[in-house]
Amino acid sequence: MTAPPISDLNDRARDVFRVVVESYIDTGAPTGSRTIAQLSGLNLSPASIRNVMQDLEELGLIASPHASAGRLPTESGLRLFVDGMMQALEPNAEERSTIERQVSQPGPVEAALAATTAALSGLSACAGLVMVPKRELVLRQMSFVPLSSDKALAVLVSEDGTVENRVIDLPAGVNPAALVEAGNYMTAILSGLTLEQARAKIEREIGEERALLDAVSRVLIERGLAVWSEDGDRRPVLIVRGQGRLIDAADAAQLERITDLLDDLEGKQEIADLLDSASAGDSTRIFIGAENKLFSLSGSSVIARPFRGLDGRVVGVVGVIGPTRLNYARVVPMVDFTAATLARLMGRS
Structure with missing residues (x-):
């Protein structure tokens, strides 16, 4: 189902929807009307919140995993949130320093790429990815x-x-x-x-x-x-680091999906094709769940951004892959910063 435009939601619906999404990203658990009433400060009764949630469910933005459970955002809902409601959180000084330190280390470019990808993985709690063209040895x-x-x-x-x-x-x-x-x-x-x-x-x-x-x-x-x-x-053109973090972050209910995701990561050519599609533009691409058939089973998200050399040509793509409940507001700017930092590295190489 295609998500409605954000303008179709009134202020009350937006506020309730935001709480559902942010609670899901934070805990991974469904959110009920009583919890929303306590967290949101909306001055709405649980009954009024349930009515709003029913409207959001009919729009395909949230869904209930069980009959008596609270609500989770759907993939369409996450897309609406990311595109129209998310407030980005720029990397702090320590996070920027961690990424820049890996890029600046002496040695072969490939080693710096691998170290930077590992750093991005650690900061985002996702698997880090970087793809660069085949480099001819001189x-x-x-x-x-x-x-x-x-x-x-x-x-x-x-x-x-x-x-x-x-x-x-x-x-x-x-x-x-x-x-x-x-x-x-x-x-x-x-x-x-x-x-x-x-x-x-x-x-x-x-x-x-x-x-x-x-x-x-x-x-x-x-x-x-x-x-x-x-x-x-x-020669490997795709570097993947931090797959183990996906397991560490998973709860028992997620383990089967994470196993599917790890199987997806073994098919490096498919991942490379996905990243290659992200190199066509200048901005960050976000693939959520079944929006890409590669992750239809694992319910994963990919955030990827191309980076360019001194001549303006795309020289690679960097990103992360993780569960759909990853912290988009924090991770998207982190990927952007890493791409800009790698562009400086490739300009020096």
Whole structure:
């Protein structure tokens, strides 16, 4: 059911509806007329409040989980509240400092993204998400470390400080000198190139017999570049942190839904597609429950915002995922602030 416009509600209906929503966000429990009379200061009798609640229920904004229970906001009601009634609470100084500290830490960009996502998860009590485009590694230093007579560790250091290791099979007859020669050659000739550029140059150099290498060293270099390039297209573009917080925040009645949500998070491609859809605009996108078919079972909400680089292009999307009763007024500005902070990080990278 589509929620009515906020202008269709009179002041009394708005006040009662606000109490129902805010009580649900705070406790997760249904709210009855007597509780509203005590909490709201509306100077209305429980009977009058019940009449208002009946009207709100007929509009599809609240519902009763049991015949004798109080009322909970529906997903349509939450949408109306978020779009038309929510009063945002900007992050405080401590929360801003926590996020900025993670973004500013030295090291690879991916590590800062993961740390920032974990910080956002902790502050929001949700799972934190960030998605960035695949980043092409630019080579700075390469080496080979012997592990056994037939295996070695191929070590790649990129220009942003990322260190990656891959185990490769050694060709017959290899010796430590060949490992050193291959590493030195790769560092000297291929530094400053992407993996794709490095492979093309190696193939050209060897094909034209300009590479002053013996056969064993050539094989080592080819295998070293191949093992890095093979999984280049599979580099993770989606970072998820804090899934355990969803379980910690759940009560017994929610555990089944949270289990469904955790299963949803395992389908990273679907989550990535959802975040990608949020990158189309400039503002924060809020997906509530069944508004997205991915979360029709788990009854979850996603808050996501794109962030841009110095050239104005979208370079990623950051957000959180949690139960529909998350504190939208607090979390939406927090996601906004994190997106702005990550934009500064990506501008420096």
